[in-house]
Ligand SMILES: NC(=O)C1=CN([C@@H]2O[C@H](COP(=O)(O)OP(=O)(O)OC[C@H]3O[C@@H](n4cnc5c(N)ncnc54)[C@H](OP(=O)(O)O)[C@@H]3O)[C@@H](O)[C@H]2O)C=CC1
């Protein structure tokens with residue numbers, strides 16, 4: 001398969017590297033200007049310098065596009081890629097609102113292309129082992145799930161990124177940007193949808209200082225001091241969200257982008273009727289397995305120590321640690337297998353890559369969370385996906 005990545009900021013190059021490690025052919029990367037495109041292609045050793053996204057879509061040699069641009073561009077770019085007959089791997093969140101994400105699901109269903117949303121955290125091997133333990137009944141009935149996703153890269157009021165503006169990233173920020181990773185992960189492990197939410201969101205800095213130049217994600221600590229101007233912030237820095245799952249399990253998710261010292265910490269503790277599982281993305285190669293009547297265990301990521309087919313998603317032996325970039329590689333391996341299966345008229349492999357329907361579910365949850373916060377009450381999400 002021949003892929004092109006769109007967006008050359010923080011995560012675009014991660015897609016390129018993961019694709020190359022997954023054995024795919026990457027033709028080029030497209031940035032926001034011809035000059036940046038040339039620079040990015042040179043830095044990554046890519047041969048094809050496209051003038052524009054339109055030129056990518058017009059090129060019959062391109063099979064797949066990876067969309068890694070700011071959130072506000074996902075809908076239009078994904079829609080035009082589907083119309084051009086390209087397979088699409090889109091970064092999360094899938095779209096700015098559920099009208100857009102529902103339309104993308106519909107367009108994908110009507111097309112012959114394979115589509116996906118990069119909820120990569122599912123691809124940490126021990127998260128897959130948690131999914132297997134739940135499916136095989138080792139966890140028992142899940143009573144409740146706690147945890148969330150916290151970071152510190154927007155800790156100072158002088159930290160700035162397009163995500164803090166609802167016009168660029170969507171009306172929810174911390175919840176959409178990182179909370180949806182947690183919600184997707186818990187859904188992946190439990191296969192149980194969230195049916196109600198009760199949210200309390202917090203904007204710690206209602207005004208931030210915006211640098212007058214461009215700022216790439218995570219560039220805050222390394223960038224030179226520059227001139228800034230005050231800007232009103234209309235998105236949340238943090239939030240506490242109670243959830244109720246279908247079937248009655250309870251949950252509690254915390255999100256924050258202003259928690260000093262937590263660099264990129266997605267964690268869960270899942271209490272089942274037979275055991276408890278706890279995992280943290282900052283030490284992703286170990287998982288706590290809690291017992292009531294015998295000593296607790298620490299399970300290390302090791303292909304020899306996991307069950308079912310989980311070892312197929314592990315590339316290195318125990319002790320040879322895997323991390324963030326490897327999750328992209330494994331997500332893309334699954335995605336490209338689904339493309340191959342479709343082309344051969346075979347069923348898609350299971351459990352499969354995160355789909356546009358998964359992406360839409362997360363956008364719907366974001367809307368329910370925002371509604372709950374505004375109306376200061378529990379909001380139900382029905383089978384139809386419409387919050388009430
Ligand atoms: N799954 C994951 O783990 C992660 C997912 N993401 C998601 O990826 C997306 C991008 O995030 P991130 O990389 O952090 O953001 P960045 O701002 O670092 O990068 C986005 C890039 O897109 C470029 N861009 C803007 N408009 C266009 C255009 N029309 N055509 C081509 N390129 C364009 C920007 O260029 P310029 O700066 O010149 O405007 C910038 O280089 C977001 O949706 C985010 O949620 C991000 C990080 C991790």
Ligand SMILES: O=C1CO[C@H](CO)[C@@H](O)[C@@H]1O
Nearest residue numbers: 092151177178181217264
């Ligand atoms: O996984 C991730 C790490 O942090 C980034 C910045 O908040 C997110 O956008 C991203 O999805």
